[in-house]
Amino acid sequence: MNMLALGLTSYLYRLMFGGGEHLQVRVMPKADIPLLSDIPVIGEAFFSHDILAYIGFLLTIVFFVLIRYTRLGLNTTAIGDNPMAADTAGVHVERRQLIASFVSGLLGGAGGAYMTIAQLGLFNDNLTAGRGYIALAAVILGRYSPVGVFLAALLFGIANALEIRIQALGVQIPTQALAMLPYVITLLALLLTSGRNKAPEALAKPYIRGSRR
Numbered sequence: 001m002n003m004l005a006l007g008l009t010s011y012l013y014r015l016m017f018g019g020g021e022h023l024q025v026r027v028m029p030k031a032d033i034p035l036l037s038d039i040p041v042i043g044e045a046f047f048s049h050d051i052l053a054y055i056g057f058l059l060t061i062v063f064f065v066l067i068r069y070t071r072l073g074l075n076t077t078a079i080g081d082n083p084m085a086a087d088t089a090g091v092h093v094e095r096r097q098l099i100a101s102f103v104s105g106l107l108g109g110a111g112g113a114y115m116t117i118a119q120l121g122l123f124n125d126n127l128t129a130g131r132g133y134i135a136l137a138a139v140i141l142g143r144y145s146p147v148g149v150f151l152a153a154l155l156f157g158i159a160n161a162l163e164i165r166i167q168a169l170g171v172q173i174p175t176q177a178l179a180m181l182p183y184v185i186t187l188l189a190l191l192l193t194s195g196r197n198k199a200p201e202a203l204a205k206p207y208i209r210g211s212r213r
Contacts (some may be wrong), residue, residue: 001105002132011127023123025116028052050118052110059107063146076100082202083207093207107130130183137186141193144200152189159185 017023028050036047044058055121067073078086083093112132116123134156141155142148159182166178 006126011124025121025123027121034076041162052114052118059144060150067146077200080202083202087209088208093209097207107133111135130181132185134182138191140199141189143198155189156182156186 013023030048030050031054031151033047039047065073067077075086075091077095078089079091079093079100083097087093109185111129114126115131120127131186133152138149138152138156141152142150163178166173167175
């Protein structure tokens with residue numbers, strides 16, 4: 001799926017826009033929240049963003065409530081842990097798995113699109129530069145919880161911002177080493193939490209109705 005997505009976006013980019021070196025787009029304007037955006041440190045970090053960032057914050061709360069307190073969320077969690085038991089209880093496992101995969105892909109694509117339309121204002125091949133794998137690391141580090149994933153994403157975002165800030169300060173460190181910083185912090189975080197994160201039992205395992213696996 002990763003190879004398909006990378007190849008398909010490159011192909012469509014060339015087909016629709018001629019495949020120039022960079023496709024320039026207008027970035028979304030920021031919408032500061034009055035008073036809150038003036039709070040030192042956290043004001044700019046959380047309350048001075050575009051509308052898509054606020055939607056992302058809101059989705060964290062929505063998915064937390066959905067997973068913890070609704071039947072849909074509890075059934076989806078059951079499918080991840082024990083699909084056979086969920087199937088026995090009358091939950092359509094395959095359909096729910098497809099829906100979950102679709103929503104996951106939709107949100108992942110929105111994350112990639114955000115870099116173009118809200119941050120950089122341009123598009124080229126492999127623009128995300130492997131950040132999707134950092135998103136997977138955030139899910140693992142966040143222990144498969146919406147709030148935990150949000151906090152893990154903040155950690156990786158801080159690492160990325162630190163790379164940019166160090167470059168702006170003119171510190172004599174090779175640019176290649178600075179570019180590695182977010183990925184190094186990702187690996188260290190995963191190593192430090194190794195063995196503590198319990199993944200859903202049926203994660204990445206195909207469910208075959210009637211099978212005892």
